[in-house]
Amino acid sequence: MHESRLETKCLHAGYTPSKGEPCALPIYQSTTFKYDTTDEMGQLFDLKSDGYFYTRLQNPTNDAVAEKIAALEGGVAALLTSSGQAANFYAIFNICEAGDHVVAASTIYGGTFNLLAVTFKKLGIDCTFVDTDADEETISAAFRPNTKVLFAETIANPALVILDIEKYAKVAHAHGVPLIVDNTFATPVNCRPFEWGADIVTHSTTKYMDGHALQVGGAIVDSGNFPWEDYAEKYHGLTQPDESYHGVVYTKQFGKKAYITKATVQLMRDLGSIPSPMNCFLLNIGLETLPLRMERHCYNAQKVAEYLLAHEKVASVNFAGLPNDKYYALAQKYMPKGTCGVISFELNGGRDAAVRFMDSLEMANIATHVAASKTMVLHPASHTHRQMNDAQLAEAGVSPGMIRLSIGIEHVDDIIADLEKALVNA
Ligand SMILES: *Cc1c(COP(=O)(O)O)cnc(C)c1O
Secondary structure, eight states: OHHHHHHHHHHHHTTTOOOOSSSSSOOOOOOOOOOOOOHHHHHHHHHHOOOOOOOOOHHHHHHHHHHHHHHHHTSEEEEEEHHHHHHHHHHTTSSSOOOOEEEEESSSOOOHHHIIIIHHHTTTEEEEEEOOOOHHHHHTTOOTTTTTEEESBBBBBBTOOOOOOOHHHHHHHHHOOOOOEETTTHHHHHOGGGGGTTTTEEETTTTTOOOSSSSOOOOEEEESSSSSSGTTTTHHHHHBBBGGGGGGGGGHGGGGHHHHHIIIIIIIHHHOOOHHHHHHHHHHHHTTTHHHHHHHHHHHHHHHHHHHHHTTTTTEOOOOTTTTTTTTHHHHOOOOTTTOOOEEEEEETHHHHHHHHHHOOOOSSSSSSOOOSSOEEETTEEEEEEETOHHHHHHTTTTTTTEEEESSSSSHHHHHHHHHHHTTTT
């Protein structure tokens, strides 16, 4: 069979019913799975045979959706988690331990920033943040002998900085570390970071992948391309025997799936951020229409960005689809079909005008959410980035008056009409 296109994979990858089986992906809402002999189950615990036994480790509904997401990104395997936070935590912790170091782009999502700057620090893992637009030499200078990961986002939330993925991959590989890219905002519909050299991709599936704001979830996808064994000492967790599984060596036993297998059988076993089969089922419904929705999100966002740019009360608009945007060229290169439906903008009246504007919106919801079918609006300085001081805000590319607008798939004229009314009060 020929390799199907992305739109088709969104519907068919991961689950192929046989004769008489349901066309819709079944929800295996069960904690456990039955075996006939003691030995059969014993083999599973030693990772000697493959099979379902407990949903914290594997579940058929979850696995089908993971396989679909892996197919969409062009990876070899994926692991679903109960949130995007858990996905980024596991993706990094799978190859880092106390005494290690991470280099990350400074404009990443506030939750991930805190994870790296505060929580990982408590675990003994340090992070150096670099300006996302920094040149190769500057990013390189942040590396130390104990650096294990370079981390960034395809489209930074909420600064909307577009990542030069090839540049980041080149620096990471020159230092013998993998590049992990959070691809939440672009989705594999608009960008597939593996095609540009990224090694591991993460997602908050809570956003466009779900699209209906129904479930909180995450995913980690491995390209299978990073040569762990070339850096066997550095990535000893993957290349040396794991005593908690009677000496399994992940790279030897699982080859290109070593990284995802370790994350599943070790981190998921011990830390347990598993999504429910019901949530994976809901996510799967979202994935079926992802390409259609992304197309409309991008179309609407383009129109809204152009409208706002021309408005007298608007000081600036960040949206990489605007030809005068700082990131237009990078967006054209990495995301020629469009970036995403999220834009940010600043009113002439700054912080106070932002609050008046938001409180005057009727259709758009003020919500701590983005990237859903309904239009939503947020004030990062008072919401997602509230824990940051002014210097950290500036580093994250967030100004006190910035409004983050997540354009939905309503009719674009209705979205603009809502904005127009609210702008009168801004
Ligand atoms: C929302 C988000 C996260 C966190 O995901 P949750 O599902 O809310 O835990 C991580 N990265 C990015 C880019 C996000 O937008």
